[in-house]
Amino acid sequence: MRIVLVLFCVIFSSNIFAQKNNILTIHHFWNDKKIVLDENYFLQNEETISFQTLKYYISSIQLLNNKKVVWKEKKNFHLIDEEDSISKKIIFAKIPFDLDFDEIIFNIGIDSATNYRGVQGGDLDPTNGMYWTWQNGYINFKVEGKSTFCKTRNNAFQFHIGGYENGLSTLQKVSLKINKKRPLEINLNIEKLFEQINLSTQNEIMQPCKEAVEIANKLPLLFSIQ
Amino acid sequence: MRKFIYLLFVIFTGIVSFKTIEPLFVIPKGWPKPTYDFSNNILAPEKIHIGRALFYDNILSKDSTTSCASCHLSYTAFAHTDHALSHGINNRIGTRNAPALFNLAWSKKLMWDGAINHIDAQALAPIHNKDEMDETITHVVEKLNESSLYRKLFYKAYKDSIITGEKTLKCIAQFLLTIQSYQSKYDSVMKRQTTFTNQQKNGYKLFQKNCASCHAEPLFTTNEFATNGLKVDETLNDIGKMGITHNVKDSLVFKIPSLRNIEFTYPYMHDGRYKKISEVINHYTSSVQPYTNLPQTLKMPMVLSSNEKVDLIAFLLTLTDSHFLYNRAYQFPKNILITTKDKH
Numbered sequence: 001m002r003i004v005l006v007l008f009c010v011i012f013s014s015n016i017f018a019q020k021n022n023i024l025t026i027h028h029f030w031n032d033k034k035i036v037l038d039e040n041y042f043l044q045n046e047e048t049i050s051f052q053t054l055k056y057y058i059s060s061i062q063l064l065n066n067k068k069v070v071w072k073e074k075k076n077f078h079l080i081d082e083e084d085s086i087s088k089k090i091i092f093a094k095i096p097f098d099l100d101f102d103e104i105i106f107n108i109g110i111d112s113a114t115n116y117r118g119v120q121g122g123d124l125d126p127t128n129g130m131y132w133t134w135q136n137g138y139i140n141f142k143v144e145g146k147s148t149f150c151k152t153r154n155n156a157f158q159f160h161i162g163g164y165e166n167g168l169s170t171l172q173k174v175s176l177k178i179n180k181k182r183p184l185e186i187n188l189n190i191e192k193l194f195e196q197i198n199l200s201t202q203n204e205i206m207q208p209c210k211e212a213v214e215i216a217n218k219l220p221l222l223f224s225i226q
Numbered sequence: 227m228r229k230f231i232y233l234l235f236v237i238f239t240g241i242v243s244f245k246t247i248e249p250l251f252v253i254p255k256g257w258p259k260p261t262y263d264f265s266n267n268i269l270a271p272e273k274i275h276i277g278r279a280l281f282y283d284n285i286l287s288k289d290s291t292t293s294c295a296s297c298h299l300s301y302t303a304f305a306h307t308d309h310a311l312s313h314g315i316n317n318r319i320g321t322r323n324a325p326a327l328f329n330l331a332w333s334k335k336l337m338w339d340g341a342i343n344h345i346d347a348q349a350l351a352p353i354h355n356k357d358e359m360d361e362t363i364t365h366v367v368e369k370l371n372e373s374s375l376y377r378k379l380f381y382k383a384y385k386d387s388i389i390t391g392e393k394t395l396k397c398i399a400q401f402l403l404t405i406q407s408y409q410s411k412y413d414s415v416m417k418r419q420t421t422f423t424n425q426q427k428n429g430y431k432l433f434q435k436n437c438a439s440c441h442a443e444p445l446f447t448t449n450e451f452a453t454n455g456l457k458v459d460e461t462l463n464d465i466g467k468m469g470i471t472h473n474v475k476d477s478l479v480f481k482i483p484s485l486r487n488i489e490f491t492y493p494y495m496h497d498g499r500y501k502k503i504s505e506v507i508n509h510y511t512s513s514v515q516p517y518t519n520l521p522q523t524l525k526m527p528m529v530l531s532s533n534e535k536v537d538l539i540a541f542l543l544t545l546t547d548s549h550f551l552y553n554r555a556y557q558f559p560k561n562i563l564i565t566t567k568d569k570h
Contacts, residue, residue, distance in 0.1 A: 024462030
């Protein structure tokens with residue numbers, strides 16, 4: 001009986017340890033304000049911006065220690081959706097509880113091999129609205145909303161950033177140093193993207209193109225670690 | 227003893243019934259390996275069954291008036307005979323000719339401009355196109371999940387009645403993959419089961435000399451893309467593959483279609499501009515435009531006498547495959563869709 005109790009304690013405590021560092025939480029910010037959909041945020045000159053959709057893929061997560069990969073994720077693709085708070089918590093399954101790591105690497109978007117593999121399920125299911133239909137391929141990063149800067153119908157802007165071939169690849173890699181003492185929390189600061197876009201002239205991208213590649217190149221800079 | 231005889235009988239009937247089951251997919255002798263990776267979507271009769279039902283079901287369109295079969299008719303090699311451009315809901319007309327469908331497991335990229343790289347994703351294009359079904363896959367899947375008929379069918383196939391986009395599209399792909407044409411007169415001649423007439427034989431020689439570089443045997447297409455020197459139709463201004471790749475060398479480049487069942491797949495070309503095979507041949511003998519990206523083989527016009535043109539057509543008609551055209555497994559699934567229509 002005592003043994004069982006000890007065993008129980010060991011298992012229980014190891015589970016607690018395991019949970020210490022195996023949840024990656026993502027927060028979306030406009031400067032220091034947490035993003036709330038349809039809420040107005042200020043751009044320069046009292047112009048405003050609000051968001052209706054902020055959705056993107058994170059894939060191929062790896063943990064490194066001293067620049068060596070110490071853990072790779074098996075299930076590879078995560079659809080992060082501002083609207084769905086559960087999607088902003090990624091749980092790493094089967095990670096050794098005593099694993100040491102000081103860096104995280106992941107991709108924003110879906111790699112080209114997966115784009116050639118046809119239709120897939122789960123986070124990759126085409127019903128998630130992250131798959132182009134007239135030309136196939138995943139939308140890696142989708143941000144839609146309204147801004148007084150846009151002289152479009154309903155002041156709307158739409159950026160669907162994707163593309164994996166014909167020299168128009170939009171897959172991006174992010175590498176972040178980890179503060180070991182804190183839980184894994186990553187921030188995405190969307191204002192960093194809109195500081196670099198002139199919404200009055202550029203407010204719609206809906207296909208693979210050079211402009212989409214330019215925006216994709218800016219995406220890694222939006223991510224930081226707490 | 228009686229038990230033993232009974233057992234023998236069971237085994238025997240088992241073997242007999244097993245033998246009479248037609249294979250789900252055939253790689254005809256001498257054909258290349260299919261490009262489709264079946265290991266990611268293993269064929270099963272129940273899934274093909276669902277795909278066939280969906281192919282014929284208007285549920286895929288926004289206003290429940292249009293199905294895949296509206297433009298792809300089994301009796302005419304799944305082409306839209308006599309219709310130059312594809313049709314959609316509310317009498318909308320598309321910009322390209324609905325192609326024939328068969329031997330798709332060998333295709334590389336789909337659509338006239340190669341916009342789709344995988345047969346599993348193909349159905350998304352017409353479902354979402356405003357001029358075709360004007361629906362979304364998300365809504366289609368919602369409708370299917372509300373249908374007791376489809377929930378039952380998916381449960382049978384997957385042991386799970388929850389319908390997803392992936393399952394829906396892979397079932398449609400399974401049906402499309404099983405649409406095969408390999409039993410024409412040409413195929414029988416190749417297997418030495420019959421012979422060409424002299425006229426067909428001469429036509430075959432002319433075909434090999436003039437057409438086979440793009441329309442290669444046994445598929446009668448390389449499944450590649452090329453420009454064939456057609457004048458631009460200024461009412462459509464279709465630039466072809468360049469619209470996808472943004473590369474000038476893909477200007478006016480379109481998919482090379484198979485010539486199998488050409489007797490029924492008229493009108494021809496990506497915009498359905500020619501009604502007769504003879505018009506197509508006349509294009510290659512006298513109206514090919516000198517585009518810089520024209521394939522080497524089309525740089526010199528084809529030279530054919532009027533008798534030779536007739537012989538060539540005689541050969542092309544040997545590519546008609548009536549086993550395929552009248553195959554009941556490809557036709558409207560009355561047993562599923564009519565008897566249970568009210569249950570939608």
